Amino acid sequence: MxxxxxxxxxxxxxxxxxxxxxxxxxxxxxxxxxxxxxxxxxxxxxxxxxxxxxxxxxxxxxxxxxxxxxxxxxxxxxxxxxxxxxxxxxxxxxxxxxxxxxxxxxxxxxxxxxxxxxxxxxxxxxxxxxxxxxxxxxxxxxxxxxxxxxxxxxxxxxxxxxxxxxxxxxxxxxxxxxxxxxxxxxxxxxxxxxxxxxxxxxxxxxxxxxxxxxxxxxxxxxxxxxxxxxxxxxxxxxxxxxxxxxxxxxxxTLKVRMDAQQKTAARLAEFFARHKNVDAVYYPALADRLQKEIHERQAEGPGAVLSFKTKTVEQARNFLGRTKLAAPAVSLGGVETIASYPVKMSHAAIPAPERERLGIADSLIRISAGLEDADDLIEDFDAALR
Ligand SMILES: Cc1ncc(COP(=O)(O)O)c(C=O)c1O
Structure with missing residues (x-):
């Protein structure tokens, strides 16, 4: 089966x-x-x-x-x-x-x-x-x-x-x-x-x-x-x-959720990659050639989680404060879109100098795409980023 x-x-x-x-x-x-x-x-x-x-x-x-x-x-x-x-x-x-x-x-x-x-x-x-x-x-x-x-x-x-x-x-x-x-x-x-x-x-x-x-x-x-x-x-x-x-x-319901959330994540990754206030996007489908090749060999999709760095720390904080559709919260994988701030949430246990060395910057936001309409998320995220 x-x-x-x-x-x-x-x-x-x-x-x-x-x-x-x-x-x-x-x-x-x-x-x-x-x-x-x-x-x-x-x-x-x-x-x-x-x-x-x-x-x-x-x-x-x-x-x-x-x-x-x-x-x-x-x-x-x-x-x-x-x-x-x-x-x-x-x-x-x-x-x-x-x-x-x-x-x-x-x-x-x-x-x-x-x-x-x-x-x-x-x-x-x-x-x-x-x-x-x-x-x-x-x-x-x-x-x-x-x-x-x-x-x-x-x-x-x-x-x-x-x-x-x-x-x-x-x-x-x-x-x-x-x-x-x-x-x-x-x-x-x-x-x-x-x-x-x-x-x-x-x-x-x-x-x-x-x-x-x-x-x-x-x-x-x-x-x-x-x-x-x-x-x-x-x-x-x-x-x-x-x-x-x-x-x-x-x-x-994992399959229907993952299929839909992954599709939305892929659209969001493209959107962030093109946005003028975004410095970098981290998503397996947009990884460098070697990483992408390895991922595609061992997995059947890029998943529904991505991270991005804004150009300034202020933009990241503003994004979290202003998005209306993504909950600024810990965790991922739920039906609702979540925007996490790793430095204050999932990775707060890592000392700041160590985080910096690892690239977990103060301008980094992790998005877990939920089941909302992707167009609505993009509109909301664009407004929050601007
Ligand atoms: C990759 C990964 N492993 C393990 C955990 C820990 O799981 P839990 O929060 O259910 O204890 C998390 C939580 O965010 C996670 O993202």
Whole structure:
């Protein structure tokens, strides 16, 4: 089946017990184990005995986790209470004294996690300006265990070659982790390109309506899945049944939303590129030839997120204050267009000199295209920029 069909038919399209088309919400913390609970040591039969406590497993969560694994082409999926909880679980499978390689241009919360929490836990990391087989090989130490990338990256939409990077990581016995939040499995499936673990902020396009915080991890192998499950069950940052329902519901409309939002983003990127008050536009479809080529090889579209720099900082601040249709807000991937100001929002955790060095300027704005009419957005943005 094509991905568009899998979004709807993924094993949980009809509830086996009742025939319900909507995913039932099992809003319960615990499960009646029945009179046979003493047989605990034997594998539980499917159905009633499969669940004992909702931190360890819940049928509504299972529906979402199964769908996520199927869509990403992995062996198992795990749903967390936020994207950052999912990333913390993926990085949490490593130990004190291990070393991981990341890109410099990653989500600010991932940067903060690595530089605060995991630093205290003595997980070492090297952040590369550009992740490619050569830079990976040069950064490998005897204790290196993984490579963690985000492509396109946040907020500068830099492209990393998934296949080449994962191949270099595999050669050295490293685990590859890819944050696939911006693309979703509809446009990009890193596991098929050599990655071992995919992470998502499902708060974004998977949920799709700016009404839920959620995270997903999908692993290629069952062995890695068991390590993620130990983190999920052990730390307990699980996604609640109602929120699992909301993400499962969002996934069903991912294709129509992404198709429409991507179309609008492409028009907005062209508009910004031509505007006299805009200095630069960052969008995979407008990237330099090499980056564009890599992206087109590994993804099925440029996505619905772009960034642009105005000529002056004042213009950026005015834009955020004056746009009537885009919410000046954190986050992306919802049905409403969002204009984020990375220096004060998603990347505020990065010290200013470091941000400047990375090109995350005070004049940079990130746009997540929503489902509004593109003509209305262009008119509004033109007025706000002027
Ligand atoms: C690429 C990326 N990864 C991870 C996260 C973190 O997700 P959450 O906010 O759901 O914790 C975000 C949030 O903006 C993100 O943009």
């Amino acid at each position: 094509k991905l568009g069909t899998l979004l709807i038919h993924n094993g949980y399209d009809t509830d086996a017990a009742t025939g319900a088309l909507g995913t039932p919400v099992y809003q319960t913390s615990t499960f009646d184990r029945g009179p046979d609970f003493r047989k605990d040591e034997t594998p539980p039969p499917a159905g009633r005995m499969e669940y004992d406590y909702s931190r360890s497993g819940n049928p509504t969560r299972k529906a979402l986790e199964t769908a996520a694994a199927l869509l990403e082409g992995g062996s198992s999926g795990y749903a967390f209470s936020s994207g950052i909880a999912a990333i913390a679980a993926a990085l949490g499978i490593f130990s004190a004294g291990d070393h991981i390689i990341t890109a410099e241009d990653i989500y600010g919360g991932s940067y903060r996690l690595l530089n605060t929490y995991f630093k205290r836990w003595k997980l070492e990391h090297t952040a590369l300006n550009e992740v490619n087989p050569d830079t990976i090989r040069a950064a490998i130490r005897p204790n290196t265990k993984a490579v963690f990338i985000e492509t396109p990256s946040n907020p500068l939409l830099k492209i990393t070659d998934i296949q080449a990077s994962c191949a270099a990581a595999r050669e050295a016995g490293l685990i590859s982790i890819v944050d696939n939040t911006f693309m979703t499995p509809l446009l990009q499936r890193p596991l098929e390109q050599g990655a071992d673990i995919v992470v998502h902020s499902a708060t974004k396009f998977l949920g799709g309506h700016s009404d839920v915080l959620a995270g997903i991890v999908v692993t290629k192998t069952r062995e890695l899945g068991a390590r993620i499950y130990a983190m999920q069950n052990g730390l307990g940052a699980v996604l609640g049944p109602w929120d699992c329902f909301l993400v499962s519901r969002g996934i069903k």
